[in-house]
Amino acid sequence: MEVGDGQLPVVITPTRLRQSLSDVPASVTVITDAMLARYGITSIPDALRLVPGMAVTQAAGNDYRINYHGTNILVPRRLNVLIDGVSQYRPAASRVDWKLLPVDIEDVARIEVTRSPSSASYGPNSMMAVVNIITKHPRDVERFGIFTTFGSQDTRKALARLGATFGNSALRLSVSDERDGGYDELSRDPQAHDGTRLKRLSVRSVTDFDADHSLDLHWSYVAGTLETPWVDASQVTYPDQKLHDYEVGGTWTRRFSPAHELQVRAYRTQHRLRQSWTTCYARGLFLPEIYALWRVDPAYVEALIAGRVPVGRTPADSAAINAAAGAVQRLGAQALVPTCVQPNQDLVETRNDIELQNTYAPSEHFRLVAGLGAREQQGESDTWLDGTVSNMLYRAFASAEYRPWAHVLFNLGGYAERDKLGGSTFSPRAAVNVQVSPHQTVRAAWSKGTRAPDIQEQRVNWSYKVHLDPPLNGRSDARFYQSAVAPGDLSSERIESRELGYILNQPKLGLILDVKLFDDKLTHLISEKPQVAHFAPTNDHEVRLTGAELQSSIELSPSLGAFLNYAYLANRDASLETERSQYSRHSGAAGISAAGGGWRWSLAYYGASGNGVGESRYGRTDVLLARAFTLRDTSWTASLRLSRLDARRLTYYDESGLYPHARYEDRLSLFGQLSVRY
Template identity: 25%
Template sequence: MTQPLQCCLLGLALSVFAAPVSAGEEVWFEDLPTVLTASRLPQPLNEAPGAVTVIEGELIRATGYRDLARIFRLVPGMQIGQERGNSYWVTYHGLGANFPSELQVLVDGRSVYSMANFGGVDWTTLPVSPEEIDRIEVVRGPNAVTYGANAFMGVINIITYHTAQNPIDRVRSNLGSAQVHDFEGLKHLKAGPATFQLAASTKRDTGFDNLHDGRRVNVGSLRSDWRVSNQDELMLRLAASSALRGEGYENSLFNSVGPRDASAQAQSLHLKWTRTPAANAEMLVQFYHNQERNRDAWIATVPAGVPYGPTGAAVNRDRKGTRDQLEFQSRLSSAARQTVWGAEARRDTVDFPFMYAAGNPEPTDLYRLFGNLDEHLTRDLHLNLGAALEKYRGEPTHIAPRAFLNWQVQPMQTLRAGASRAWAQRPTFEKEGETRVIDPLTGTLLVHHLANPDLRQARIDSIELGYLGRFKPMASSLDVRLFRERVRDFIVRNPVSSTAALEPWMSSLQYQNLASPITLQGVEYQLRFKPWKEADIIFNHTLIHRHSGDAQVDDRIAPYTASLAWQQRWTRQWSSMFSAVRVGPMAGADGIATGTPYVTKAYTSFDARIAWNARTESGRKYEIALNAINLGKRHQEIPDRGVQVYRAYLGDDTPANAVTPTVYVSLSADF
């Protein structure tokens, strides 16, 4: 790597081992965090079957970020792009389409994926506030054995506070450039054995300069935890969100992604019953219901001089979707062994007439069995075995196995080795989606995107070696993952021939399985240390060698990423947060102009925050902070290839969606 910033960051990271012993080393003696996400079993971080990054709620709040997706820039291996002011592209190792679905994303165990969002996650309307979050656990690597097909590349598990754990009432507001105007409030209540938390927020801004991407997002949630008995507890979470946001671009071929305002509404119900009949046993039953409704329509135009022009045709992407899931889990533990097993059933439905021109697909049913065994073979040798049996309606039955061995070489040094297999979720939209754009005057078929009933689920086979160590100098820690991931039948969108009238100008497309496998090999690591009092520095670095036989697939993945975050408490009142990220060239998603190469340039971006806080005599905290994101040279992160190609045709090769620096003031107070 020759990039100056990466060299400087790497030098800073390596200097920790040559540095003298410093203040704050008492942190070295703290226990490693206990994680749940890797295997559904509570286990110290060094016994987890795979690489797990824990993002503490304190760190999340210290960044001052308005969008939760941005925090994952500080996780090794994650590749995050901001396509516009109201939209983020979140992947692990960059392997994703326009709406990435290769990472399982959970909020307190509830999956937030939706068929109404093309199988992806709508990060803009995610109904969870940074103030509610206890921690986020990120499993870096396939984990379908534990959480199913959406965990194809990994898992993001957002864990909120128990309502009796952090009963602080708080209000927060953001005001700043791009007409940033946010407000958020948390309120706690108690009624007998039940505790409640109400959260409500509104978020507004005008997005990037020279782009139609403003937003108005309203979110509300209610969580209740009820201790029914010494053995039983119930959790209820209700959430709803609504959003109005700008979409599209001024210059796109035939106004195919024209500027418009789109709306989204989402509601969810989550019920969880936990029974603990003994100290070493636990049973869990949970049910959740998600529903989403989107309104997104505009007029595509064919100009004069093109056959069947001038004319206009309606593009109506109005849609709604639901997900219902019922799950059972049983966990047992002893001094040397833990086991968990369970079953789940899920149904997804979607109503999307424009994208399913031949008729909406049948409900997608999923049935799944899973189990994990976690055993200490010796005091220093630790084994984890797991497997899942998964069946989607209309797909073959698949088995997803995993095996990991962790060796505690020294009390603070652990080596791990493992292998796993995972299958991607059923490709409903890619397999059954068919789009027809019709001339309303003549009935002529203008554009036709075809279904592919022969499409297969993608499969990944992963082998990894890992190291987790802690060191006295600077209370430092190092987490390394060496990986080799081989993806077969990855789904891409290719041009195909059809009888559509605009075929010479706008290709017909079809999702197909890539003929050759994709191989990803590389290393990622996180170095965390405290070089002086009240400081916390996190350095992440990832190098990926990718090979698929298709240059445009390789281009989706940045060959390197690096980030540095420095959190500092200067006095009891003053604190700061600074972060820098470096991302290599990356094409990101496929876009509408599939088959046309376009890659964003490597970029460096900076975020910063400085805060002053104080406490009242009763201990209540209030804070004022100055926040800034997207500092440095303006750059493009995730392009729309179709828009970029058409702009170049018109003689403009500048990025259509360069990010805009945003500065805002945050005010918060406990009451």
């Protein structure tokens, strides 16, 4: 929780209504831009280390695995991320690409993290939590600013920001160039080819036509390269990812009265990935007969590769086996000659979304927000989908706040969605908050949430099309023998959550304390990682998560503050070990900061016990020293942050059943920042 003046923050994320933390139906962590600067935090993933219970694993320099309460580290996909109301959850591949978020940390005004199932407000894919990143209003930025970061791991970043007003309109434009070198060593690549090179451009404008009528527009573009060390065991070049993402949208708001507001939001996002590499396999593995036999049964092909001729279970199986064995025999010694090809994993993901939201407060005792929306999602890939697959979704939602007595508040909400590929879901939530004293509130909440299977899980038709030179049996176009087809019968993952909370607010002491007890039952989980060699996702898995979380902040004086966050988690009854692959029984963060005479310093520690399968412990200490001064109407801030890792080596669980590692050469890292505002 933010270090502040002891007053409880007002948040909007949990129910879409503006509420004090004492009124919300869930625990919320608020991270402001002041706190980011105070502790020298330079990325969204590092900011989330401040959130109790948030599991953050950096498997490679540009590969973050992040989920609230962890569970499955292979494909973390039970957490939704919003930037100014726009979901960053990929429409076809169920993931959040943390390095590619279309926002720079310098443009973040605050981050609100709802630490509980949030499907009742934001639908499927907000199963465990929601991270809501709110950017700075164009009227709140300087006319011109330059921000630079440099230091260890070949880190270099420069951002230029322009703020301007034109009559009733305000504009914020930011452009940045970012790069880093990632780890020094990876288990699959001693050279640690996992660096990042990105360019971002974002524009936001707000026009206030009058006091009750506004239009908020945004556009962003992200392009660059994510170095990728490994895709397959026979690769001879790196499978780097070339990316081009854009996002455009707007929000129209009309306030009819202090008690009634209407909002319409529409946006379009497109994520374009280009990924190809050179790999070399035996020529016989590109025979169409081998490809056809794999479709019948992969075990038959594995037997042929091992030098055996399997026996078919049916006459059709036997015919396919004989055709494949005959094709290999006709090829003779050429079947074993290595042939180099260039497969790709290109993918284009597109989302078009429109939503109508109406907020109404007919009395001081009752407030309601309700809305309707529609979303079109599309994936296009010759490799993953053998073409284009679209999905259409429709939704209706509502959240109500009812205060029958001054000290009692009820929150009720629900979200219904109709998914063309996955069917219908409904996610309810109910909570009661009781103010037991002027500065103490207790909360009891119950909710259900879901995660809908994505386009790839439901409709994958996965095969690698390649060009052969020289041709094989007169044909240049071929397919690698392995392929996979989705069963298409998956249902949504589910969670049922029970939570007890307590908030203490002592403004005179500058103290805020938030304690949470929780019991979450996750069922119908899709725990298997989709792989072309073995693609068999099911809804057969479950896990139970129980524990307690504490977050606190205190302002010891106007210039001295501190925070302490802690989470205890018990991961129980996991039906598959992957649901215990990202799990820390103990995790948390603590920090203290002080300012005076233009100087600022801070000390912080972030840690996680690392109790997951193959998962190592994490610990990091940060010390920051900063100096601010003014020169000729220009504000300057310079800072140095020294970071020390408890261990240079990190391990995590992998789909191979092994425990890959990532390693830095030195425990110590040094980062500098310089900002100039005019």
